[in-house]
Amino acid sequence: MTLFDAYMMVDWSAAAVPRTGKDSIWICAGERRGSGIELVVLENPPTRAAARTRLADLLAEARERGLKTLAGFDFPFGYPRGFARALGLAGPAWRAAWDEVSRLIEDGENNANNRFEVGADLNRRLGAPGPFWGCPARRGGPHLPTRRPQAYGKGRLAERRIGERYITGPQPVWKLAYTGSVGSQMLMGLPVVEALRRDPRLGARVWPFETGLKSLDGTVLDGCATVLAEIYPSLVAPKSASGAVKDALQVQAMVGHLKALDDEDRLGALFAGAADLSAAERHAVETEEAWILGVNEPGTKSGRIAVDVDRLFGGGAHSRA
Numbered sequence: 001m002t003l004f005d006a007y008m009m010v011d012w013s014a015a016a017v018p019r020t021g022k023d024s025i026w027i028c029a030g031e032r033r034g035s036g037i038e039l040v041v042l043e044n045p046p047t048r049a050a051a052r053t054r055l056a057d058l059l060a061e062a063r064e065r066g067l068k069t070l071a072g073f074d075f076p077f078g079y080p081r082g083f084a085r086a087l088g089l090a091g092p093a094w095r096a097a098w099d100e101v102s103r104l105i106e107d108g109e110n111n112a113n114n115r116f117e118v119g120a121d122l123n124r125r126l127g128a129p130g131p132f133w134g135c136p137a138r139r140g141g142p143h144l145p146t147r148r149p150q151a152y153g154k155g156r157l158a159e160r161r162i163g164e165r166y167i168t169g170p171q172p173v174w175k176l177a178y179t180g181s182v183g184s185q186m187l188m189g190l191p192v193v194e195a196l197r198r199d200p201r202l203g204a205r206v207w208p209f210e211t212g213l214k215s216l217d218g219t220v221l222d223g224c225a226t227v228l229a230e231i232y233p234s235l236v237a238p239k240s241a242s243g244a245v246k247d248a249l250q251v252q253a254m255v256g257h258l259k260a261l262d263d264e265d266r267l268g269a270l271f272a273g274a275a276d277l278s279a280a281e282r283h284a285v286e287t288e289e290a291w292i293l294g295v296n297e298p299g300t301k302s303g304r305i306a307v308d309v310d311r312l313f314g315g316g317a318h319s320r321a
Contacts, residue, residue, distance in 0.1 A: 002262045003216055004227075005067040006031045008041070008058065009251040009258075010051075011233060012075050014184035015111050018046035021245055025051045028251035029058060030259060030313065031067065037259050039313035042248065049109045052192045060201035063225040070258060072231035073193060075185040076173045077206065078290035080158040086126050093288035094209045102191040115187045119176050120144035131157050134177035148175070161289045162281050166274055166296060169234050193228055202226045207271060207293070213286045216268040229271075232292045237304040244309075244318060252318065253307035261297075270294050 008029040013019060025048065029041035041058060045051040055071075062069045078094055089096035104121065106114045119132035120143040129149035140146040159172050171180035176187070197204050203225035205211050211220055211227070221227070236257050238249035261267040273285055274296040285291050297305075 001218070001265075002032070003068065003218075003221065003268055004070045004259075004262055006040075006062050006069040007037075007255045007258050007262075008055075008069055008071045009231060009233070009254040010055065010071070010073045011247045011251050012073060012185045012189045013048070014113070014115060014181070014188045016113060017111050019111070020044045020046050022247065024247070026245075026247045026251050027051065027055065027058075028248070028255050029062075029069075030252075030255040031062075032259070035263075037256065037313060039252070039255075039318065042252065042318050044248070047109065047111050048107055048188060048192060049111075052195060055192070056196060056199050056202070059196065059204070059226050060199070063201065063203055067225070068221060069226050070229065071196075071204075071226055072229050072254060072258070072293060073189060074231055074233050075182055075189040076161070076170075076290060077190075077193070077209075077230040078161065078285075078288050079173055080161050081284040081288055082157055084288060086157060087122070092209075094206075094290070097288065098190050098194045101187060102194050105187055105191050107188060107191065113188060115184050116144060116176060118187060119183070126157070131159070131174040132176055132183065134175050134181060134183070136177065144176075146177075162277070162285055163273070163289065163291045163295055167232070167235075167292065170232060170292070196226075196228060204228055208273070208286050208291055211271070213273045213282055213291065214271065216271040229293045230290050232295070235292075235294050235297075235304060236307045238307055238309045240309040242310060242318070248318065249309050252309050252312060256309070256312040257305060257307050258294075266297075270297055272296075 011026040013025045025045050027043045030037040031040050084093040084096040104118045116135045116139045123132050124143040133145045133148050164170050171182045173183050175181050176183045205224045207229045233250035233254050236253040238253040240249050273291050
C-alpha cells in the first residue's frame with residue numbers, strides 16, 4: 001500500500017531581489033492517476049512571500065480533497081547538535097532553533113532580508129570565531145567573517161551534521177554565501193516551513209522531529225495529511241533533452257523518483273535513517289539535526305540516481321523559463 005497520494009518538491013532560494021529561472025524558487029507537485037503520475041504544478045514564484053502563500057494554499061487544497069502529501073524542501077531542517085543549547089534556548093532543541101530563526105529573520109515582500117545581520121548576531125551570541133561565515137566584503141564585520149573560520153571541532157559546534165557523512169556534496173549549514181550557500185537558504189526557509197507546520201489547514205507534521213526517525217506507515221501517518229521533509233535534489237540526475245532549467249528538472253525528477261519508491265514499497269523505510277546510527281546519534285537526529293530523505297537509499301553514496309524526466313507526467317520535461 002502506498003503512503004502518499006501527492007508529492008511536492010521545492011527548490012528554495014535566498015535571493016535578495018525577485019528572481020525567476022536559474023537559482024530561484026521552483027515548486028513541482030505531482031498526483032497519482034491510476035498507476036501513473038500527473039504533473040499538477042510546476043511554478044517559479046519570484047519571491048519567498050509569493051511562494052509561502054502558494055505552498056500553503058496548494059497543500060490546504062490537497063488536504064481538502066483527501067490527499068496525503070509528501071512535501072520536500074531543499075534546505076537543512078536542523079543545525080548540528082548543541083546549537084540551541086549554546087544559544088541558551090529553552091524547550092525542544094529543534095523547535096527552539098526554528099522559533100529563534102523565525103523571530104530574527106526579516107523577509108520583505110520583494111525578498112529584501114537581513115540574513116547576514118542574523119548570522120552576525122548569532123555568531124556574537126555563540127562566541128567568535130564563527131560558526132556562521134560567508135558574505136560580501138561590504139557586509140562582513142567582527143562577528144561575521146567573509147571566509148571559513150578554522151576553529152571547527154573540539155569544544156565547538158561541529159561543522160557538519162551526522163547525516164551528512166553518508167553523502168558528498170551538501171555544503172555546511174553555516175555557509176551563508178558563495179557557491180552552494182545552503183546556510184542562507186536555511187535561514188530564509190525555516191520560517192516558511194514553520195508557518196506551514198502551524199497552518200491549521202494543512203494537518204502537517206515535520207519529519208523526523210514530529211514523526212520520529214522510523215519507517216513511515218499508515219499508523220504513523222494517522223491524522224496527518226502533510227509530511228514536511230528535508231530533501232537534497234542532487235541525489236537524482238535528471239535526464240532530459242528538453243533544455244529545461246536544471247532546478248525545474250531536479251524537482252520534477254524528485255517527484256517522480258519518490259513516487260516510484262512509494263510504488264515499490266521502499267519509500268517508508270527511508271524515513272528511518274541509517275541502520276548504523278548509535279543511540280546517541282539517533283537521538284540527535286530526531287531532536288535537533290534532522291535527516292536528508294534518501295541519503296541512506298542504496299546507490300546514493302556511489303553516485304546520483306538517474307531519472308528520465310522526459311518519460312514522466314505523460315511525456316516531456318517542462319519549463320525552459
